[in-house]
Amino acid sequence: MTRLQVTGLHKAFGRTEVLRGLDLDVPSGAFAAVLGPSGCGKTTLLRVIAGFEDADAGEVRLGERVVVSGRRGVPAERRRVTIVPQEGALFPHLSVAGNVAFGLPRRMRDRRDRVADLLALVGLGDLGRRMPSELSGGQQQRVAVARALAPGPDVVLLDEPFSALDAALRASVREDVRTALHEANTTAVLVTHDQEEALSTADVVAVVREGRVVQAATPEQLYRAPADLAVAAFVGEVVVLPAEVSDGVARTALGRLSLLRGQVTAGRGVVAVRPEQIHLLRSGRGGVTARVLGTAFYGHDAAVRLEVTGPDGVAVPVLCRTQGPLPADDEVGLLVAGPVSFFAAS
Ligand SMILES: Nc1ncnc2c1ncn2[C@@H]1O[C@H](COP(=O)(O)OP(=O)(O)OP(=O)(O)O)[C@@H](O)[C@H]1O
Ligand SMILES: [Mg+2]
Known part of the structure; x- marks a missing residue:
């Protein structure tokens, strides 16, 4: 050895x-x-x-x-x-x-x-x-x-x-x-x-x-x-959202997200969310409202591309994993589970 x-x-x-x-x-x-x-x-x-x-x-x-x-x-x-x-x-x-x-x-x-x-x-x-x-x-x-x-x-x-x-x-x-x-x-x-x-x-x-x-x-x-963000993107799919952090909570287009331990408690930057952390709720069941753009079906699961409207009115692309395809233009609710990584703007 x-x-x-x-x-x-x-x-x-x-x-x-x-x-x-x-x-x-x-x-x-x-x-x-x-x-x-x-x-x-x-x-x-x-x-x-x-x-x-x-x-x-x-x-x-x-x-x-x-x-x-x-x-x-x-x-x-x-x-x-x-x-x-x-x-x-x-x-x-x-x-x-x-x-x-x-x-x-x-x-x-x-x-x-x-x-x-x-x-x-x-x-x-x-x-x-x-x-x-x-x-x-x-x-x-x-x-x-x-x-x-x-x-x-x-x-x-x-x-x-x-x-x-x-x-x-x-x-x-x-x-x-x-x-x-x-x-x-x-x-x-x-x-x-x-x-x-x-x-x-x-x-x-x-x-x-x-x-x-x-x-x-x-x-x-x-x-x-x-x-860093490059490593995040190199080792898997990632949804990048502009974020403003205060008191250790990030405000984003997907709502208020908790940060991984040991991260900064205030500042501007982006958070990296993994697609499988984003859960889909049927319309009217809460979460942040998103519009379906399209789906790629892989058999074992599907990758759904969606769009949410950010706090400043700008559309933000989002990706999530589901079991099957969703009709384009459908409205659904999104909920993020688990903590996310924050990267301060440089
Ligand atoms: N004997 C050599 N003489 C000159 N340049 C070399 C030599 N061997 C490698 N290089 C250069 O060094 C760099 C790294 O090459 P290397 O083969 O180590 O990369 P790699 O990460 O293994 O790439 P790959 O994933 O394509 O196999 C390349 O720019 C290559 O052109
Ligand atoms: Mg090589």
Whole structure:
């Protein structure tokens, strides 16, 4: 079990500064997700941690060992860190068992048993003799994870390994991989640009923006108490309402809303409300009156776009989740449940 600590990491390619003082702390045995848009430096971060790329400044610690200190680093093969790359990870000319065994020491005793155990761990017990070309995409990614676990690394780094899979398969492979990593007691970092993947899989999620981690928290903290509006919008849908706060209560187009604990008690700004916090009441049953603009139906639920009239007479767009579509132009009542986040105007 090994804690991973990244402190003040800097990395530039020529004049492009990619990592600009990035901090990340992953507790021993935890599964962390690093969430950021395409091109924000996620792969670069993993390559620096694994030792395939030198840093410009900063430090990486694995437990008590300092493996990166400024421009100097311990060679990759001595770090006990493995990577599962995005796709095309397997050696096509080796069988599944051969691929997994590749990561094991040559003269190891019980090599076969170890390969069989690893394949069982990722749910592929009986496919050892197959060639990679005879596997589905999801099976190939599981083999890549088994191979990364083979040498018994302290840390496994996963570089968007599920992005090529279709939605249903993705969720199940992800769950199996997470279970396998937990069972092997391995500290893991998954990088992804998919917020749902990060929230549903990780113990801790770190949001990267402009080469730094802007917030690191449990999925629930991140979603309910985002550090700023951009984080709020990046990790889910959000309804943004102009607000005026006094005595710790926000006055908005959706009425008087209570704020999360620890927020300012007075000032102007906006509040961020999650669509599922907005409940619908049939017309005449109270709440703030809203007009239905349209509905997108998703099967498991529907997203209704509405409009309310703000205190200053300006229309404010609102989104809420319902079980089925609502007729356009219907009038309904809206009620907000639970506290909301406030962001002061800057
Ligand atoms: N070897 C390199 N030489 C020059 N620039 C590079 C190199 N590797 C990455 N970059 C640049 O660094 C930035 C970050 O790239 P990186 O691959 O780390 O992003 P990413 O977050 O993994 O993106 P994606 O989600 O698309 O995989 C990009 O602007 C990229 O063009
Ligand atoms: Mg990448």
